[in-house]
Amino acid sequence: MIDLRSDTVTRPTPGMRQAMADALVGDDVYEEDPAVNELEAYCARLTGKEAALFVTSGTQGNQVAVLTHMRQGEEIIMDDRAHVFLYEGGATAALAGVQSRTLPSEKGQIAIDDIAAAVRMSDVHFPDTGLIWLENTHNKSGGSVLSPDYMAKVADLAKEHQIPVHMDGARLFNASVATGIPVSEIAKHTTTVQFCLSKGLGAPVGSILAGDRAFIERARKWRKRLGGGLRQAGVLAAPALLALKNGFNFIETDHDHAKQLARAVSELDGFYIENTVETNMVLVNTKETGKTSEDWVAEMKRQGVLAVPYGPYTIRLTTHRDLDQTAIKDAISGITKARHQLKG
Numbered sequence: 001m002i003d004l005r006s007d008t009v010t011r012p013t014p015g016m017r018q019a020m021a022d023a024l025v026g027d028d029v030y031e032e033d034p035a036v037n038e039l040e041a042y043c044a045r046l047t048g049k050e051a052a053l054f055v056t057s058g059t060q061g062n063q064v065a066v067l068t069h070m071r072q073g074e075e076i077i078m079d080d081r082a083h084v085f086l087y088e089g090g091a092t093a094a095l096a097g098v099q100s101r102t103l104p105s106e107k108g109q110i111a112i113d114d115i116a117a118a119v120r121m122s123d124v125h126f127p128d129t130g131l132i133w134l135e136n137t138h139n140k141s142g143g144s145v146l147s148p149d150y151m152a153k154v155a156d157l158a159k160e161h162q163i164p165v166h167m168d169g170a171r172l173f174n175a176s177v178a179t180g181i182p183v184s185e186i187a188k189h190t191t192t193v194q195f196c197l198s199k200g201l202g203a204p205v206g207s208i209l210a211g212d213r214a215f216i217e218r219a220r221k222w223r224k225r226l227g228g229g230l231r232q233a234g235v236l237a238a239p240a241l242l243a244l245k246n247g248f249n250f251i252e253t254d255h256d257h258a259k260q261l262a263r264a265v266s267e268l269d270g271f272y273i274e275n276t277v278e279t280n281m282v283l284v285n286t287k288e289t290g291k292t293s294e295d296w297v298a299e300m301k302r303q304g305v306l307a308v309p310y311g312p313y314t315i316r317l318t319t320h321r322d323l324d325q326t327a328i329k330d331a332i333s334g335i336t337k338a339r340h341q342l343k344g
């Protein structure tokens with residue numbers, strides 16, 4: 001099976017397994033785990049923030065950010081296809097008691113004027129705007145990268161209104177590798193940033209939330225409240241640190257692989273590629289075949305390729321660290337076979 005469902009399916013490399021075995025550990029709730037402390041310090045430097053916190057997942061990192069930035073009854077401005085809106089179980093409402101002000105966007109970029117118009121005036125009737133949300137790369141539009149110019153404009157607007165900006169950077173490293181812009185340069189437009197260790201980097205577990213020191217101190221308490229205070233978490237931090245320290249240029253290969261997949265799939269009758277393939281995702285539209293994404297995902301599975309439905313007629317293919325050139329060739333031949341097998 002060639003697994004193109006997500007970049008979360010990677011297994012730890014032998015080096016990561018060794019790093020897990022060798023990790024110096026302690027009780028991280030007492031802030032005494034050397035590997036976690038090293039990872040947090042490393043990630044603070046990497047993002048250009050004062051401090052960082054190891055959290056169990058991207059979802060936990062995002063939710064800790066919301067809980068730390070906001071109070072009940074406030075409002076977050078976000079795009080209407082944000083992961084936090086679509087795929088986090090309504091946690092912002094369920095846990096933080098805040099409401100989402102969702103606006104349409106072009107590949108995750110809401111028009112600046114629309115954001116400005118959505119910022120609430122001070123009025124007894126209104127919720128206060130407590131946070132502006134960015135997602136980079138933008139998952140639902142197929143891993144597209146936010147432009148630096150756009151992020152700078154959002155940052156300016158937010159500053160003018162004294163509203164913090166959080167970036168859901170689950171795939172921040174993909175954005176950095178695709179543009180050649182260092183992670184800290186991307187993160188400088190934000191108050192806080194979350195990135196996943198368990199996606200493009202290929203580490204087994206965890207995410208990082210970074211921001212200023214006072215914010216991270218309060219975030220640490222929210223993490224504990226949510227049950228995210230781990231003990232000898234160094235066994236999880238060590239493989240992540242290894243992935244970061246060895247440089248993450250291998251992500252470029254994932255992007256090349258996605259482009260190869262897109263080229264090959266676009267030549268198959270009835271399939272077209274919906275997204276500009278900027279990073280590690282390909283959105284395949286199946287509408288012209290007369291079959292749904294569910295039909296195609298089932299047929300591709302019979303041909304040895306796993307993908308996910310991403311809309312009634314959209315399939316998402318995601319490349320990752322565990323795929324080599326042979327796997328990509330096999331995926332292309334499996335998808336080609338599927339196309340010949342299932343007639344519209």
Ligand SMILES: *Cc1c(COP(=O)(O)O)cnc(C)c1O
Binds near residue numbers: 056060135137139170
């Ligand atoms: C995967 C993802 C998350 C959540 O990460 P988990 O570790 O799966 O909880 C958040 N935001 C985006 C954009 C993602 O792609």
